[in-house]
Each structure stands twice: as structure tokens, then as C-alpha cells.
Amino acid sequence: MKNEFHTIVTQKTVSASAPCRVDLGGTVDIPVFYYPLSHHGPVTFNIALDMRTSVQISPNTPGFVKVSSTGFAPAEFHIDEMPFDHPMGLVFAIAAYFGIDGIHIEIASSSPPKSALGGSSVAAVAVIAALNELMRLAGKNILDLDTIPVLAHALEETVAGVPCGCQDQMAAAYGGVNAWYWKGRGRDQWFERKQVLSEKDYPWVNERMLVAYCGAQHDSKEINGMWIQRFIDGTCRRQWTDIIHLTRAFIDAFAAKDVSSAVAWMNRETDIRREMTPNVLDDIGEKLVAAARQNDCGARFAGAGGGGCLWAFGEPGRLPAVKSVWKGILDTREDARLLNASVDMAGVSVF
Numbered sequence: 001m002k003n004e005f006h007t008i009v010t011q012k013t014v015s016a017s018a019p020c021r022v023d024l025g026g027t028v029d030i031p032v033f034y035y036p037l038s039h040h041g042p043v044t045f046n047i048a049l050d051m052r053t054s055v056q057i058s059p060n061t062p063g064f065v066k067v068s069s070t071g072f073a074p075a076e077f078h079i080d081e082m083p084f085d086h087p088m089g090l091v092f093a094i095a096a097y098f099g100i101d102g103i104h105i106e107i108a109s110s111s112p113p114k115s116a117l118g119g120s121s122v123a124a125v126a127v128i129a130a131l132n133e134l135m136r137l138a139g140k141n142i143l144d145l146d147t148i149p150v151l152a153h154a155l156e157e158t159v160a161g162v163p164c165g166c167q168d169q170m171a172a173a174y175g176g177v178n179a180w181y182w183k184g185r186g187r188d189q190w191f192e193r194k195q196v197l198s199e200k201d202y203p204w205v206n207e208r209m210l211v212a213y214c215g216a217q218h219d220s221k222e223i224n225g226m227w228i229q230r231f232i233d234g235t236c237r238r239q240w241t242d243i244i245h246l247t248r249a250f251i252d253a254f255a256a257k258d259v260s261s262a263v264a265w266m267n268r269e270t271d272i273r274r275e276m277t278p279n280v281l282d283d284i285g286e287k288l289v290a291a292a293r294q295n296d297c298g299a300r301f302a303g304a305g306g307g308g309c310l311w312a313f314g315e316p317g318r319l320p321a322v323k324s325v326w327k328g329i330l331d332t333r334e335d336a337r338l339l340n341a342s343v344d345m346a347g348v349s350v351f
Helices: 002-011 089-098 119-137 147-160 167-174 199-206 220-232 238-255 259-276 283-294 319-330
Strands: 014-024 043-059 064-069 075-078 103-109 177-182 191-197 209-213 298-301 309-313 337-339
Touching (some): 002 043, 002 103, 002 119, 014 119, 014 298, 043 167, 089 119, 089 147, 103 119, 119 147, 119 167, 147 167, 167 177, 167 191, 191 238, 209 319, 220 259, 238 259, 259 309, 283 298, 283 319, 319 337
Antiparallel strands (some): 014 043, 043 103, 043 177, 209 309, 209 337, 298 309
8 A cells, every 4th residue: 555655656647725714703613611611612713814825745654654835844754753843743743644655745835833823734735635545546545524624623622631612623624714613522522613794794804804823833832721711710711702792792793894894803802801811912903903903904813813813804994004003013023024925725635
């Protein structure tokens, strides 16, 4: 089997790509939150962005798996000795799951490294899709689309050793503008996807959205760990109930194209998180949020914050002023910049 896969990629390079995302209402896609809060209807919202992570599978020495990824030193191990605690341990874990060796997995992302846009989860979805295609070419059993993000999440949570959310993998797999309702395992369907807007409405979203990288890589582990611990010990419980209800209100307003209401709910959701953990925004992030609000727009950090990206939402007549001020703020920090991002409708693709 192993030599068979090596032969296939020698004859044909297998590639896949998947989109990253911006979001609102996240964290409640972690089981620690959505089980105790199930009677409130936990939901997260995200927009897939056309800043894609690409994966290419090419031949390598049989018996070995090599991984190369932007921002990391290449690494190569025998399939029986691949370390899952390595910086690219998740990719090695995926290769181990499929039992495929003799391959070189190359990963390239069009989003900044550690930008809080779901990078590692997006890469996992793309790698699984690529190896799944390799299985198909070999005439083996393959995964359906619904299984790919679930597997990506399970492997990431296993390798991380801590509870992880699943919304990033879902955005990467399906693309578009979606609400994700978390019901929990044990149900016929442990999550439900609802498209907030259809493809014909994506230009409407693009005209009202702005995405920026603040120039500082994020580290969500500390912030997420704090949120989880304070939820478990009861210190912050009501706040998460409020976040769920605010997210539902935001989704309703967004679907109705009621921009002013969506902006209000967006800013209130951001405020609750800032009250719980002020370090979700650094000094640049604080200035970006203030500038958006001064122009009657909403602003939200991506993911768990602590650096990375922010996105703004507002009427088209308001965004040029926000864009101008944001550019001036971002110019004060090396690597900080506005990102050319719009809605990605495709989800994960194999080619």
C-alpha cells in the first residue's frame, strides 16, 4: 500500500486548498461550553475568506513523511516515528491516520502566520482532503465531505491535548457565510449548519467588510485557557449566556441585512469579551476598534484575539473612512496591513 501511494504521487501531484475565516460568537463551539449551555442554543457565526491555505502532495523517500510549511523548518520522519508534539505534529498525525508514507506534504498559506484566522485547522482540512484524494486514486475507501472537518477537529484536539472548537474546520470545509448550531454528540446531528446569506448576496457582504492584520502574531492558548477555566469554576458563566444570545441576534440582523443592528450586537459581543479578558486586544487592536466605532461600524477580533486579525462591518458609505484611519494606524507597526479579503464560496477543493 505504501509503495502504491508513492507511485501515484510520482505520476501525479495531488493538491487541495481551503479558506480561512473571520468569526463572531466563537468559543461556544468547544464542548466544555456547548453541553452545559445547550438549553440556550449555542451558535457561532463565521465568514469564509478567499485567503486560502494550499497543500501539495509530492513523492518522498518510501517509509518517510516530509512536511514543509511556511514559517517552519522542514521536517522529515519515518512513519513509525513521527512526533505529534512537533510544531507540525498535527500534519504528522493526519499522515499517521491515513497510514501513507513516501510523500512530501507542502503547505502554503496566503494569510499571515498565526493571524487568528484558523490557520492550523484550515491546513488540517486541506491536508485531509488531499490525502483523501490520494486514497481515491488508489481505489481505497474515502471520506465524504461531512466527515473531513469532524476528523480534522478530532485529530487537532487529540494532538493539542486540550479542548478545541470546530467552527474553523467547518468554515474551511464548506465556505460561505454560515451559522453553526452546536447540539453535542449523542444527537442524530451534533451540529447544524445554516447559511446566513446565499451566494448571490456575497457582494453585499464584501462591500461592508474590512479585514486587517495587526502585525502581531496571536497566541490563543492563554486566552482560551482563561475562558475555559473561568467558565468551569463559575467565575464567568452569565457572560457566555449573553454571548450566545447576542450572537443569535447578530445572525438574525445579518440575515435581514439590518446593518445598524448587526453593528450594535457585534460591538456588544466584543465588549463582553474585553471585560472578561482585556488582553484580547493589544494597543493596535484597541485603536482599530475605536476607529471603527467612531465611524458607526462594528469591529471584532478574529478567533480568540491576543494579536492576529480584526474585521470591521458597516455600511459602504462608512467603510472608506474606517479604511483610511486603519491604514494610518497599521502603518505604525511593521508587517501590519489591510488584507485583500472577500467571501469564499467554495470551501475545500481538490485539484
